[in-house]
Structures are given as structure tokens and as C-alpha cells.
Amino acid sequence: MGAARVWYMRCPECGAVAPVGTVAQRCGVDQGVRWQLPVEVVCAMCGAQMPVAHGDAVPCDTDVRCRGRRRLLRRAARPGGWWPCLHVFRVPADAVRVRCPHCATSQPGPAARPTRR
16 A cells, blocks of 8 residues: 655645645546546645646655654554654645655644744
8 A cells, every 4th residue: 555645735815835635526436536527625724725727736846754653553663652654755845734645644844934942
């Protein structure tokens, strides 16, 4: 089983580049998107619904290493069974939030502003 595909879109409402929250369209038997039918996505940052067409996705051009943790099913795992994911995946350089296609962890993207403590 391979990693899930994550789409990144630029929202016309808030202007953020983030992973798509949900896709509103009926899927075929093969669970693929049929671009002949209208497709709408929901922004993961502000919740705005926007129509999209094939080719509207923002290209992924930057490598990011996942900071999430995943649970291992083996008994030989660390106490508690959690290991860092550390999966390297490509995202748009303008992404504010990113989602790891391996463990589905949402984390700050390359364009996120650093927080001061």
C-alpha cells in the first residue's frame, strides 16, 4: 500500500497554500476523480469552498521531513510503541500547512511564520 496523494491549492478567500480539506465530487468505481464533472474543494485553513479544474493544484517543489509520530504494531518497538515518522515528501514552497502522506500528520509548512516563545 503506497502513500496517499495530498493536493495543495491556493485559496482565493484567504490566499493560503494548504492541503485540501475535503473534495466534494462523486467518485467512480475506481475511486478516481472524474474531471469531466464539477469538483469543489474546501480550504483546510479557512473552510472556503472553491471550484477547481485539472491543473489547478500548486506544484510541489520543496522537500520536508515529517515531524509526526506513528504507532508501530511490533512488540519490539520502543516503550509505548511510538516512533518518529521522518518521512521525506515534497510540498509547495508557499504552503502554510502540510500533511504527511505517510502518517497523515498535519504540521507547519515551509511558509509558516516561526512562533516566538
